[in-house]
Amino acid sequence: MIKKTLLIVLMLVLVLASGLAVAQDDMMEGKGGRLVVADANSNTSLDPFISSWHSWPHYAIYPTLFSRALDMSYIGFLADAWEVSEDSKSLTINLIENASFTDGTAIDAAAIKWNLDKYRDPETGASQGADLIGLLEDVEINSDYSFTMHLASPYAPLFFVLSGLEIVSPTAYEALGPDNFGTSPVGGGPFMFKELVTDNYVLFERNPDFNWAPPELYDHPGPVFLDELQILFIGEEQTVLAALETGEVSLAGIPTQNLADAQANPDIDVDIAQLNQIRYVGFNTSKDPWTNPDLRRAFAYATDRQEFVTLAWEDLAQPLYQPLPPTIWGHNPELDAVAPSYDPDKAMAMLDELGYVDTDGDGLREDPEGNAWSVPLATASPDEWRRQAEVLEAQWRAVGIPLVIDVLEFSALIDLTTTGEHDLFLLLYGYSDPSILTYFFDPGRKGGSNRAWFSTDELTDLLTAADTQLDPVLRYEAVTEVSKYIIEASPWVYLAVPPALTGVRAELMNWEIHPDLTFLYWNAYFEVE
Amino acid sequence: MSKYILRRVLIAFPLILAVTTVVFFMLRIAVPGDPAKLMAGDRATPELIEQIRKNLGLDRPLAEQYLIFLRNFAQGDLGRSVKFREPVLGVIAKAFPFTAAITFLSVSVGSAIGLLIGIITAVYQRTWIDNLGIVTAVFFYSIPTFWLGLMLILIFAVGLRILPVQGAGSWRHFVLPVATLAVGQSALIARLTRSSMIEVLSTDYVRTARAKGLAHRRVLIGHALKNTLIPVITVVGLSVGGLLGGAVITESIFGLPGVGRLAIDSISNRDYPMIQGTVILVAASFVFVNLIVDIIYAFVDPRIRYE
Numbered sequence: 001m002i003k004k005t006l007l008i009v010l011m012l013v014l015v016l017a018s019g020l021a022v023a024q025d026d027m028m029e030g031k032g033g034r035l036v037v038a039d040a041n042s043n044t045s046l047d048p049f050i051s052s053w054h055s056w057p058h059y060a061i062y063p064t065l066f067s068r069a070l071d072m073s074y075i076g077f078l079a080d081a082w083e084v085s086e087d088s089k090s091l092t093i094n095l096i097e098n099a100s101f102t103d104g105t106a107i108d109a110a111a112i113k114w115n116l117d118k119y120r121d122p123e124t125g126a127s128q129g130a131d132l133i134g135l136l137e138d139v140e141i142n143s144d145y146s147f148t149m150h151l152a153s154p155y156a157p158l159f160f161v162l163s164g165l166e167i168v169s170p171t172a173y174e175a176l177g178p179d180n181f182g183t184s185p186v187g188g189g190p191f192m193f194k195e196l197v198t199d200n201y202v203l204f205e206r207n208p209d210f211n212w213a214p215p216e217l218y219d220h221p222g223p224v225f226l227d228e229l230q231i232l233f234i235g236e237e238q239t240v241l242a243a244l245e246t247g248e249v250s251l252a253g254i255p256t257q258n259l260a261d262a263q264a265n266p267d268i269d270v271d272i273a274q275l276n277q278i279r280y281v282g283f284n285t286s287k288d289p290w291t292n293p294d295l296r297r298a299f300a301y302a303t304d305r306q307e308f309v310t311l312a313w314e315d316l317a318q319p320l321y322q323p324l325p326p327t328i329w330g331h332n333p334e335l336d337a338v339a340p341s342y343d344p345d346k347a348m349a350m351l352d353e354l355g356y357v358d359t360d361g362d363g364l365r366e367d368p369e370g371n372a373w374s375v376p377l378a379t380a381s382p383d384e385w386r387r388q389a390e391v392l393e394a395q396w397r398a399v400g401i402p403l404v405i406d407v408l409e410f411s412a413l414i415d416l417t418t419t420g421e422h423d424l425f426l427l428l429y430g431y432s433d434p435s436i437l438t439y440f441f442d443p444g445r446k447g448g449s450n451r452a453w454f455s456t457d458e459l460t461d462l463l464t465a466a467d468t469q470l471d472p473v474l475r476y477e478a479v480t481e482v483s484k485y486i487i488e489a490s491p492w493v494y495l496a497v498p499p500a501l502t503g504v505r506a507e508l509m510n511w512e513i514h515p516d517l518t519f520l521y522w523n524a525y526f527e528v529e
Numbered sequence: 530m531s532k533y534i535l536r537r538v539l540i541a542f543p544l545i546l547a548v549t550t551v552v553f554f555m556l557r558i559a560v561p562g563d564p565a566k567l568m569a570g571d572r573a574t575p576e577l578i579e580q581i582r583k584n585l586g587l588d589r590p591l592a593e594q595y596l597i598f599l600r601n602f603a604q605g606d607l608g609r610s611v612k613f614r615e616p617v618l619g620v621i622a623k624a625f626p627f628t629a630a631i632t633f634l635s636v637s638v639g640s641a642i643g644l645l646i647g648i649i650t651a652v653y654q655r656t657w658i659d660n661l662g663i664v665t666a667v668f669f670y671s672i673p674t675f676w677l678g679l680m681l682i683l684i685f686a687v688g689l690r691i692l693p694v695q696g697a698g699s700w701r702h703f704v705l706p707v708a709t710l711a712v713g714q715s716a717l718i719a720r721l722t723r724s725s726m727i728e729v730l731s732t733d734y735v736r737t738a739r740a741k742g743l744a745h746r747r748v749l750i751g752h753a754l755k756n757t758l759i760p761v762i763t764v765v766g767l768s769v770g771g772l773l774g775g776a777v778i779t780e781s782i783f784g785l786p787g788v789g790r791l792a793i794d795s796i797s798n799r800d801y802p803m804i805q806g807t808v809i810l811v812a813a814s815f816v817f818v819n820l821i822v823d824i825i826y827a828f829v830d831p832r833i834r835y836e
Contacts, residue, residue, distance in 0.1 A: 043794070044612065045612065045613060045614055047614065050568075050614060052567075052568050052569060052570030052572075053570070122576065122577075122580055123580065123584075124580075125577060125580040125581040125583070125584045127568065127569050127570040127572055127573070127577065127581075130569075130572040130573075130574065130577055131572070133577075178614070179609065179614055182613070182614050182615075183613075183614075183615060197623065197786065198613050198615055198620050198623060198624075198786075199613070199620065199623075199624060199786045199790065199791050199794065200697070200786035232695070232696075232784065233786075234695055234784035235781075236781050236782055236784070238679055238682075238782075239679075239682065239694060239695050239781075239782055239783065239784055242682050242683065242686060242687050242694045242695075243694040243695050243784075245687050246686055246687055246690060246693075246694055248693060248694050248695065248696070408561075409562065409796075409797065410797065411561075411562035411563070411564075411566075411567050411797060411798065411799050412560075412561040412562045414562070414566055414567060415561045415562045415563050415566055416561065418563075418566055418578075429571055431571070436571070439571055439572050439573075440571075442574075444574055444575075445573065445574050445575075446575075447575045447578075448566075448569065448573035448574045448575050448577070448578055449569075449570075449571050449572060449573045449574075
């Protein structure tokens with residue numbers, strides 16, 4: 001009798017499984033193709049412990065513990081269920097149990113612990129794991145698919161950090177080592193590695209076993225529809241545009257000046273959004289005369305952001321008056337009203353009061369000692385950056401500020417800001433969490449990412465409060481306080497939020513761009529025979 | 530001759546080493562920028578930067594880094610790329626064939642066309658053919674490479690759709706980059722051949738050959754052309770040496786994964802081992818091409834002998 005029941009159950013399971021497989025095959029029929037993306041920034045190591053820039057290739061092959069839904073709330077990816085302890089210092093995560101790496105090993109608690117331990121190990125030197133160093137004290141395995149992270153203190157951006165930490169196969173990593181893993185990476189994402197031609201392209205193929213995508217982002221079970229994903233490392237804007245026009249490339253960024261052409265092309269769909277980036281001018285607040293906040297504020301009043309976005313960005317960017325753009329959670333639009341906005345008369349009055357007056361009548365101000373004044377602004381060499389610097393030069397010259405633009409190669413510019421010898425610098429940042437402000441104003445990061453060399457005890461306390469407050473409402477208030485303080489202190493002049501212009505071939509169906517600006521290819525496909 | 534070649538090859542080694550040594554120290558001392566700071570990104574603490582520097586071996590004293598470089602260099606190991614973490618030699622070996630292909634094709638095609646135009650314009654000097662040839666050569670020589678490359682893309686790839694925009698997968702991918710480089714090369718060779726040929730045609734031995742009643746074509750090809758070629762070979766050699774180091778603009782415009790693009794990327798990323806590798810390649814290319822040019826001289830002009 002028991003045998004008979006078992007047989008019936010087994011038959012039912014087989015029928016159900018074959019039915020699902022047929023349904024899956026039906027769903028995938030006529031869908032596939034190779035998505036070719038042009039992205040020079042993806043030309044980086046595929047080893048997430050080495051690369052500080054994570055983009056298309058990493059998202060394609062590695063899963064993460066969490067992801068973000070279209071409303072930007074955190075959803076599980078490898079995490080099935082999770083619980084934060086009362087003191088907010090422990091996070092217990094139960095994993096989905098059907099996920100595996102493409103080398104066949106299971107994505108279980110031991111694999112996750114191996115990854116988290118490697119990220120938090122200072123000797124790894126992983127930029128991506130920088131937040132976990134000193135924060136993550138231990139990872140305790142509860143069972144095969146459950147573990148607990150023990151933190152030194154509550155950390156509000158933890159889910160953000162965990163949604164960015166790519167999980168690799170420990171077995172493959174240990175077998176290949178850091179010297180070889182980047183050229184033969186093994187993950188458990190929607191695609192798996194196929195071929196890397198260094199400095200040319202990387203090619204991925206569909207991971208046929210992948211069926212653990214977050215259902216909030218994925219409207220069908222099972223693998224992605226696309227057969228392959230190829231990322232070309234070409235950066236020459238006009239070449240990329242031409243390749244998009246001919247169909248050699250299916251998806252690419254569009255230069256601002258070519259937007260109208262792309263929009264007029266029936267073969268290209270254009271998506272316009274605002275980047276989660278800002279452009280800003282920073283002052284080295286550790287060096288005179290930039291130690292004076294009134295002088296820094298005078299520059300903010302002398303800056304016409306509206307004209308800036310018109311001249312430098314053809315009106316496609318958005319003027320910015322505070323350290324967080326609207327595309328990053330924590331931006332408070334009410335702060336624009338208290339931030340310095342364009343007021344040349346006020347800027348001139350402030351400069352007069354500080355002793356910067358035009359004594360020789362040439363229209364440019366001298367310093368308080370009566371010597372010729374020169375304000376060096378270091379910026380990067382590409383045209384986009386020079387154009388922005390030239391707009392600022394014209395605006396500031398109008399109030400008598402003699403700006404001298406110093407064009408540097410990007411790496412030299414970054415290096416300069418870590419020396420403490422610099423004056424003003426025109427730069428950008430891109431991120432998706434307000435904790436970015438900690439990186440820029442942490443006293444421990446002077447000589448690193450605190451390029452303005454600005455910190456005060458009060459600001460550090462405010463940043464700590466914002467980073468440790470887990471309640472979203474209270475955290476929003478704490479972030480607002482941080483922004484308000486930074487606006488008042490003016491270590492930066494906030495300029496603009498640049499546009500994200502994406503061109504996609506019309507043949508690609510069912511694609512979507514996530515509010516965090518990642519491209520959702522999960523449901524996308526080309527119609528194939 | 531073989532002794533001469535051996536001597537030149539032996540001289541090449543200290544020369545390449547000297548160039549590489551200068552680059553090694555210049556990069557680390559005189560050129561601002563730090564690969565560790567770039568790799569650390571926007572979350573960088575000084576400790577993280579220092580750890581990355583340690584992982585890359587950049588925390589060691591400069592002299593020690595240099596000795597390690599020399600030891601590895603002697604074993605044929607140029608180190609690992611900071612950016613790609615792959616052996617430098619392997620990355621260059623993958624990029625070099627693309628650069629070599631467009632170099633030899635563009636110089637061959639450009640030189641052949643340039644020689645032909647140069648000879649014709651010299652023979653028909655001060656006629657409308659000569660004027661047309663000179664104006665055309667000056668025009669094409671003056672066109673910036675990036676502009677010409679983009680125009681060719683717009684016409685043949687975007688407009689006519691008969692050639693690909695970018696990539697390196699088939700012979701069709703090489704047509705436009707080769708054409709872009711060959712245009713300037715042909716204009717240069719045409720101008721040089723013309724002036725050299727005019728000079729040779731006015732020499733006594735050519736006049737004597739004509740006086741002996743030799744056919745015009747035989748005088749031109751059999752007597753004048755060989756001496757015309759000496760300065761042309763020099764320029765062709767320099768062009769090959771320069772392009773083997775990377776036709777940076779052309780490679781960037783056509784998305785060719787060659788040595789030039791690799792070198793520029795490496796400089797931007799302060800990828801020290803990769804920069805050193807490409808410098809060694811450029812130096813070796815120039816030395817090798819110069820040697821070949823010298824050997825060709827001896828074949829073209831029997832009066833030239835090397836001891």
